[in-house]
Amino acid sequence: MIILDKVDKIIDKHRYEKSELIGILQGIQEEMNYLPPDAIRHTAKRLNLPLSQVYGIATFYKRFSLTPRGRYTITVCCGTACHVRGAPKILEELKRQLCISPGETTSDLNFSLETVNCVGACALGPVILVNQEYYGQMNCVKVGKLLERYTVTKRVKAEAVAI
């Protein structure tokens, strides 16, 4: 099974060390955009750890997701500086255009939406992140263009594969 082969490679990279469990789960999350149940079970078996322990770590850290995530995670900063500069409007616009709420993923698995309290770029507020990319001084018009850009990127890649 391809998924389990990938998990094995990640575990192997961490030398089958039980103490590397967080790093292993991080590797799986990066590879698959979430932690599939099969991958969690396989990790527990390979490391000879109780399944409950692996699930315990997987559910404790916010960075891990047990449900499929979008290719792009849009994070809206809702800290005080961004809030007073219009973050609530940005968030509403994203919810409206994507038809999802924070914590959810679009059905085409292209976007996930999250909120956070301050990403340390207050002078640029309101700020959103697309994966690790920062976008400052956002407004509702820019939101539309940004979504289009990341959707177009996906479309271009799909067309390139089809050729």
Ligand code: FES
């Ligand atoms: S409050 Fe948004 S970057 Fe600090």
